[in-house]
Amino acid sequence: MMDLFVVQIQQESLHFDTEYNTSLYNTSFNIFFEHYSYIKVYSVLRILQEMITEEIFWQSIRIYVKDNKPTFNYFDEIMKNRIRTLSDVDIQISIYDLTRIKQLITTLLTSPIKRTYYIVMEIVRDYKVYYYYTKPIKRLISNLNKSADDFISTSDKLRNNYNIHNIGPDNFMVYNPEQTGYYxxxxxxxxxxxxxxxLNSTNYREIHVLNRAQIIDDAFHLMITNQLNSTVFWNIAKYLSQETDYVAWYPMFKALEYLSNIFLFQERIYIKIKVKVLILLNKLLDSLKYNELDSNEHDLTKSLRMEAAKWACNLDGRICIETAQHNLISHLENPEKNTLLPWWKEWTYCQGLKILHYPLSNESMKDSPWWKVYRLGKEKFKTKFLKYLSCPEDSTFIIPYLNLIKHDSAPSIIFLKDFSDKDYINYFLFTIAKHARTPAVLDFILHNLKNIKPKQISEYATFTVIINHVYSTDQLQKINDFLTDKFFNGMQVKLNECKKLSRFLNERNMKVETCFTELAENFTCMQPYTSNIVSKLQMRFFEIKSQQNYFQNFVKYQQ
Structure with a gap:
């Protein structure tokens, strides 16, 4: 659990405790939230524990809590007294060092604006001779806190701050063992x-799991900040195909969250990255298996399996989806015998319905998994079950489904007496957002929007959702052309009709006047609407181009 704490708290703190340019729009920014300064205190306390030994640290903590004197000065005095009473020569720390760390923690707690940023240690080695040296590649620190920065790097020198691993003559170093230093x-x-x-050999466990996690996390961060060639990161990440420790996988899952949009683009260069990640996940799941068969299995192993299965299916892994489909069918056929663990329900229902090879209207399929889930949703009236019904991705299934979810139409299959207008609107927008990027579905939505849209929601809101959930400039251009034809060209046609009519009728004819008046009113009403839509289209064009340019830094060196 302490290892998990390190990767969840310390690594997360490092991600935010910096100034760097990772913006999609190539602009520098400084993330600052006050609570990140407080999170960093835990990492500094862990450094302190390493310096004064775990025994003295926890003895001091227990006395501090028991005496209930909530001041750090008191905790400082406890530590000094504990050290003075011990004669252990291995404890190589002075009262001066304690004073400096006290100043650091106090600064973090009381003056979060005076930020102390971590450093990136550049480890350079001369391979002609057997030695190494270190130097800070960059000090991201304000002048007010320079002494604190020096302490973080200096305190690390009090310990054995590197490990040498040997592979015959090809030895290499791992700096910052077990991530005890904050850098x-x-x-x-x-x-x-x-x-x-x-790492890609069978000896990878010889490197401590915290350092394996550190290597992944550091390499990824250095890659997205353009300090490391992307090939290095992906070569290191390949080793995860044999890794079964959740702590080591955790930074990779966080990296996948960061890269999640990259998997929605259909260009070949991004699909190759998707395939690379799927290979890693498939090998992991092949080792762990999908089902939790051992009741004594460690909770972190269960978490690793669940997270891997989620990503494998989200990346359209065929084995993963077919496994979910098999589990769903077994459960629906005999729910009492084939029960679903609570944390596997959403994965099983949604991923199990992802691939359907029959049309929705086929009467012979009324006992299919989809219809069984539908009846289960109506019986229990849980909106999450209705969301599962939107999980199939085949356009031949979704298109007729969109025809049936309009709640004010007679054949609506979703009509439920307890289903509010808000429920319908949210459900419709959820379905549109999930499938708008599918070309055939997008065409259908654009040309049938008036017939499938709930009357309570505006076209403007619907188009906004559609625009925000497509990931292709071609699709954006299609939306732009459609809106141009519908509103601008359509109005021009009506205007021409009025002009033709005026040639044959008196200019004061009421019919002609009404025609021009209605057009003028419509144009006035539509101006802000069309202006906002055009603005959103332009912004989305910019976002997609910026994302593609940004992500290419991570894949341009891939072979």
Missing amino acids: RVNYDIENWRRMASY
């Missing part, structure tokens, strides 16, 4: 190469 590490390219080779 990132960047190595020379040869050390990265040797490290990747070692």
Whole structure:
């Protein structure tokens, strides 16, 4: 659990505790939330524990809590007294060092604006001789807190701050053992190469799990900040195909969250990355299996399986989806015997319905999994079951489904007496957002929007959702052309009709006047509407182009 704490708290703190340019729009920004300064305190306390030994640290904590004197000065005095009473020569820490760490923690707690940023240690080695040296590649720190920064790097020197691993003559170093120091590490390219080779061997467990997690996290962060070639990161990430420790996988799952939009683009360069990740996940799940058969299995192993299965199916892994489909069918046929664990329900229902090979209207399929889930949803009236019904991705299934979810139409299959207008609107928008990027579905929505849209929701809101959930400039152009034809060209046609009519009738004829008046009113009403839509289209064009340019930094070196 302490290992998990390190990757969840310390690594997360490092991600936010910096100034760097990772913006999709190539602009520098500084993330600052006050609570991140407080989160960092835990990492500094962990450094303190390493400096004064775990025994003295927890003895001091227990006395501090028991005496109930909530001041850090008191905690500081407890530590000093504990150290003075011990004669252990292995404890190489002075009262001066304690004073400096006290100043650091106090600064973090009381003055979060005076930020102390971590450093990136650049490890460079001369491979002609057997030695190494370190130097800060960059000090991201304000002048007010320079002494605190020096302390973070200096305190690490009080410990054995590196490990040398040997692969015959190809030894390499791992700096910052077990992530006891609060900083990132960047190595020379040869050390990265040797490290990747070692991780991809059967000896990878010789590197502590916290350092395996650190290597993944540091390499990813250095890649997205353009300090490391993307090939290095992906070569290291390949080792995860044999990794079964959740702690080591955790930073990779966080990386996938960061890259999640990349998997929605259909260009070949992004699909290749998707395939690389799926290979890793499939090998992991092949080792863990999908079902939780061992009741004594560690909770972190269960979490690893669940997270891997979620990503494998979200990335359209065929084995994953077919497994979910099999589990869903078994459950629906005999719910009492084939029960679903609560944390597997959403995955089983949604991913199990993802691939359907029959049309919705086929009467012979009334006992299919989809219809069984539909009846189960109506029986229990749980809106989440209705969301599962939108999970199929085949356009031949979704298109007729969109025809049936308009609640004010006679054949609506979703009509429920307790289903509010808000429920219908949310459900419709959820379905539109989920499938708008599918070309055939987008065409259907654009040309049938008036017939499938609930009357309570405006076209403007619907188009906004559609625009925000397409990931292709071609699709955006299609939306733009459709709106141009519908509103601008359509109005021009009506205007021409009025002009033709005026040639044959008196200009004061009421019919002609009414025609022009209605057109003028419609144009006035539509101006802000069309202006906003055009603005959203332009912004989405910009976002997609910026995302593609940004993500290419992570894949341009891939072979």
